[in-house]
Amino acid sequence: MTDVELHHHGNVAEIRLNRVAARNALSTQLAEELAKAAAAAAQKARAVVLSSAAPTAFCVGADLKERDRLSDADFMAQRLVFRRAFGRLREMPVPVVAAVHGHALGGGYELALCCDLIVADETAVVGLPEVRVGIVPGGGGTQLLPRRVGYGVAADLILTGRHVPAAEAARLGLVDRLVPAGKDIESAIELATQIAANSPVAVANARNAIRRGLDVDLAAGLDIEDSAWRATVFSDDRREGVRAFVERRKPNWP
Structure with a gap:
């Protein structure tokens, strides 16, 4: 079983994070597979959905247990892998819709921020809590979030590291569409299909x-x-x- 799966729905490709037991914590392997899946999805699809197979999370961020075992050199090597994965997603030649349920924290929320649109269900909780463990967002969060919601809201989220529940996230513009619990993937695929039908x-x-x-x-x-x-x-x-x-x-x- 791979950490990332690629599925097709007509002209829409679905990249599904599948490291279920770890709630899709971002490991080096998952990042490598994500970069490959993004490259493959871009070849044929007219729109892409980024989703999660984990029942209670979209992605809980970096795998800190793995990082705790890394030397400084290993840490920098992983950094290159992570930048490539986030960059591939951010630079996709077709629109990308994130389907978010449960926790999307740290690098997990940054994956969603790399997408054009974020569909979240009512169970979603988003945040960039990196400062709580002595690091800063490194997947684009400090740049993508202010462009999405403005300086004040971004500073609030990044400097406190707080978690934001779905309703508040929708009100602040941290996500674009709020749907009933369990409907995030279905709704994201419907949205991507609507986009893919256009020129x-x-x-x-x-x-x-x-x-x-x-x-x-x-x-x-x-x-x-x-x-x-x-x-x-x-x-x-x-x-x-x-x-x-x-x-x-x-x-x-x-």
Whole structure:
């Protein structure tokens, strides 16, 4: 049995964390398998779901028992593996939806932050508690969370290390959709399927414009949007989309 499984639902790939006994604690092996699964999912899917097979957790963060046995050199070697895994997920060429239930803490919540959208069920608890054990978030948390919710909320979460239950997480924008308990994976796959049904060219260009526009002023952002519009409007997808609308049928994206 592997620590990460890859499943397919039509045009949607599901990357499922499967280190169940450890509640998906991030070990070196899990990180290596996650990087490989992300690369494989990106080859064919139009959207990806990151989910968990563990019944009470999405991912509880780094495997501190493993880390306690590492030398400083081993720790740095693991760091490279972890950066590669988080980077592969963050840089996926298609949209990624996290399906979160139970605890998503530390590196576990950072995995969700690497995704475009986070669907959480009512059992979800998120947080970045690294400062409680003498470290700082290292999977992108200090950069991704402020971009998602602003400085104040991010500082509150990161500097206290507190755990945030699902309802408050949804109110603060720490997750995007809140669904009934046990419905996170089903709802995330439905959302990913809805995204995958749209023009791959338009989705990719729109997503790229959103991401690139986060760190520039409005004028520069509008130029980025104009470039995305031009790249899309002269594509075969645009021609097929308009033709399908006129003919009242579903598009067959080229």
